[in-house]
Amino acid sequence: MEMLELLKKITPEIVDIIEKRYLILRAISYNQPIGRRALSTELGFKERTVRDEVGILKNQGLLSIDLMGMYITHEGKNVLSNLHSIYGNLKGIPKMEERLKEVLKIRKIIISPGNLSENSMVLKDMGKITNRLLKESLLAKEVIGITGGSTMAAVADEVTSDNKIRDVIVIPARGGLGREVETQSNSIAAKLGQKLGGSYRLLYVPDGLEEKALELMLKNEEVKESMELIDNMNTLVFGIGRADTMAKRRNLSEEKIDALIKAGAVAEALGHYFDIKGNEVWEFKTIGLSLGKFKALNNLIGVAGGEEKAESIIAVSTLNQNMTLITDESAAKKILDIVSNAT
Known part of the structure; x- marks a missing residue:
């Protein structure tokens, strides 16, 4: 250069x-x-x-x-x-990636130029990057987990079918959340499995069931099979949520949301709410991938952009150093600003 x-x-x-x-x-x-x-x-x-x-x-x-x-x-x-x-x-992206990797101390950083919040094409670019990473790293008999949400739906949309048959299974990493079918983890897992030329399993359980109902659902053979696949997951592709946004999606009360924010919650992953240092603030009981399994995985691909996600990205990055982060320029700059102002 x-x-x-x-x-x-x-x-x-x-x-x-x-x-x-x-x-x-x-x-x-x-x-x-x-x-x-x-x-x-x-x-x-x-x-x-x-x-x-x-x-x-x-x-x-x-x-x-x-x-x-x-x-x-x-x-x-x-x-x-x-x-x-x-x-x-x-735009100085390679240098920014190196600096961000030092700050977050995770396996790999890939930054898409631009601001996801202002330009929808940035999300498409992030989806294409995820597509390339997945196909480069896929192994035979791999179990791939994916979460729900608008970012993961966009990722699945950008995965291109190459007519190859792959011995992989895609599974939702957690139960369904929200009312939009397109952003449900089941819908996204099915689309991703088909496009990768593999198979998929569904998890017929809504996120946030009461404990007794959850116990009954776990006795169902199809649910048990899905949970076994989740336990054997090799790769996770996931979005990173803001604590307040995810709390609202779960229809938590205003009092509970205020309490979470006062406790310092900035991020949510798999029903767990964290402060910026990665300390767990609260857990919303869900079915699917456990936090312990998340922390033990050797291959995670986190996708999140927009400067409003900066604190959430910092928090979740503390949980597992094996993570590859795909983000945008605006989030990267904001993370570096936050870290710089904290020192």
Whole structure:
């Protein structure tokens, strides 16, 4: 990257040009066919800027345009693929990953440039990264657990089927939570299992059953089989939740939520609520992966972005050093700010 640093010194405007054209190519790739007005809204660029840049990219053979809108060409896809690492280096992502790994003391950090809270394409990028990591590390007869939530649903959406048959089983890591079918762990596990060319099992139990009802459910043969698979899980893909957000999703009372916040709870994982140092504040009884099993796993992939998740990421990262974190630039910067201000 010495040449890139030299170019930045001689022509500092090159950074803005590369960023602008990279973002346009990426947005069209994810949303094609798309019109100029919709593209300018998606990126927050002026329509004149989009028109000028699109004209240049079209002349270079990277885009095609018809009555339906703009498309990225085969050559454009190749250029976009090569631009990913260049764009990351321009934004200082590799150095930020190294610093964050030192701070969180976990196995690996992968940062997607941008802010998930402001740009939905960042979540798509994080999903594609998760897809690549999963396929690179899959072993025969592997049991993969996945949690629910909107982030995990987006991850499953970005997993691409490659028509390979894999001897893997995907299992929900916990019972169902919330009313939206698309973000239920059962739905996500089924979709992921199919796309990976493996199989899946479901866990027909809602999150947060009363103790007596839970005991009865655990006598069911299908539930017992699912719980045995969870106990034999090798890999977990999971989202990292804020304590207040997850408490509201569980319909906890305002008094309980206030008590959790006053106790310092900033994160939730598998029904357990933690303060920023990873100390458990409270447990909501759930069915599925235990905290002990979570801490003992050798392969965890945590996916979370947005600066509002920074404290939650810090807390959960203390629980298992075998974790790979896929996050975004805004969360990474916020985590480094929090750590810096604490020292």
